[in-house]
Amino acid sequence: MTPNTLHLTKAHYFEEKRRIVLEFSNNKEKRTKSFPLFPSFFLEKKMPLRELSSILSNYNPQKFKVREKSNAFQVTASTFKDLKCLANLCLEAFGQRPSLIEPERQFLLERDWSYFDSFCFFQGEPVKSNKDAFPDTRIESIAETLPETIKQLLTQNRKTAHSFIQSMALSRILKLPVESIPGNSFLQLETLLENIFFKNNSALPKNNRETISSETSKSPKCFGMIEMDFSQLWPLLLTRPFYNLGFDSIDCGCCKPSSVFERNILPSSTVVGSFLSEAFYFESIMPGYAEEFHSKSFLKENRARLKKEFYLNYIPVGPFHRKQKAELFLCDALNLCKKRKLELMDEAKLHWFCLKRESFLSAELRKMNHYVVSLSKRLAEEEKNALQKYRLLANNILSENLDFLFKKLLHQTAKQLYCSIPLHLTNPKSSFFSKELANSIEAIKASTLQRFSELLEKRNGRMIHAEKAVAFIKTTEPMSLAKEFSEREKIPLLISPIKKPRH
Secondary structure (H helix, E strand, C coil), X not given: CCCCCEEEEEEEEECCCCEEEEEEECCCCXXXXXXXXXXXXXXXXXXXXXXXXXXXXXXXXXXXXXXXXXXXXXXXXXXXXXXXXXXXXXXXXXXXXXXCCCHHHHHHHHHCCCCCCEEEEECCEEEECXXXXXXXXXXXXXXXXXXXXXXXXXXHCHHHHHHHHHHHXXXXXXXXXXXXXXXXXXXXXXXXXXXXXXXXXXXXXXXXXXXXXXXXXXXXXXXXXXXXXXXXXXXXXXXXCCCCCCCCCECCCCCCCXXXXXXXXXXXXXXXXXXXXXXXXXXCCCHHHHHHHHHHCCCHHHHHHHHHHCCCCCCCEEEECCCCEEEEEHHHHHHHHHXXXXXXXXXXXXXXXXXXXXXXXXXXXXXXXXHHHHHHHHHHHHHHHHHHHHHHHHHHHHHCCHHHHHHHHHHHHHHHHHHHHHHHHCCCCCCCCCHHHHHHHHHHHHHHHHHHHHHHHHCCCEEEEEECCEEEEECCCHHHHHHHHHHHHCCCCCCEECCCCEC
């Protein structure tokens, strides 16, 4: 650490002064810097700006302003107390309370600053240095400096030391003080999405809880079964140039396709098809849809018997009679057409993604991926250099290196959050749940796994089961299979075995 490097360790909002005060420090020096702050929230554009301003004017009009942004209306208040009153007014008027982010986090998001970031002061102003070194500073709850504290913990309880460093990593990523980090992954992801929406001037989506949820049954045990990890692939597929999914890019007004065969069509589109066989059942590639069909349709005993007799992964859909018409997800319909079991009709409810403008979700996911990949490369380079210099002692030396440990846990934490976003967006309990987006994500995952299964079968393998981000398969060549699939799909090699074969 250079002598004039300080770390952001504290932020406090003074409501009466309408200012935020930040504390920057190292183990020898402490500085504070004050900035003006007028907090905001965002609302969907459900009405004209003038009408919204009129409704909010029931509160003191001199204490807030409303501006129109590309994705939403921004309501900015004189103080956070005023902002909370305006949020309550919105709840009464519209039945939905806007997302309220604490003032300290709003300021950090606006500046793209984080706790434990490194800064240098020039002419009295803090300038972020974009370093990932372990912060050589103090925090109020601990008597010793952070490096001294962690070094002691590493000798006494390595697990506790790593847990503390991970809390620092989460603090940096989520822009929350260490003591305010949510205790479970669900709330951490909610915080991350709050940050993404606020940074992009966007309001919460309308939460429609009807969705096709993914199957979460336990995987069957099978001799020689291999687990293939798809967790890094799912967020990549949400981004441009793949599917460019987002709250502002699905069913855009500028790129509506004219048929189900155009490149920006989503497999969550629905079409009407006519069945070509009598008493026909099929195994949907979307298990959530199959479960919903099963729960709402007659002849449950028949479907349960067929699943058991033919060792199917999921409950089958059916029966359908010859020439019977039904509305199906496009991914299922095209599969059945390929097998000459279905004929497509002209009726369709198309869903698509924008080809012209990248969604803010896609842009944020690409940024997160770049950060994860960059950290991974730096860690690999440091491990390589340590191995060349220290040989057999390299691992022991790196395990005590605070800069290396901080980067390693930053990488692990950022990667885990990044890979969890697609699954979180399909959870109806999330404040950021959207039926259209959730169904699109599920259909893309199902279609991708179906193509992977087809390739697997051509190479004399078999898909046993798939759940969330893992596929359980039987094959003698898992890595060459992953490489071939990556080449066919024109994606980076992100699919890999994660465990030894089960016995």
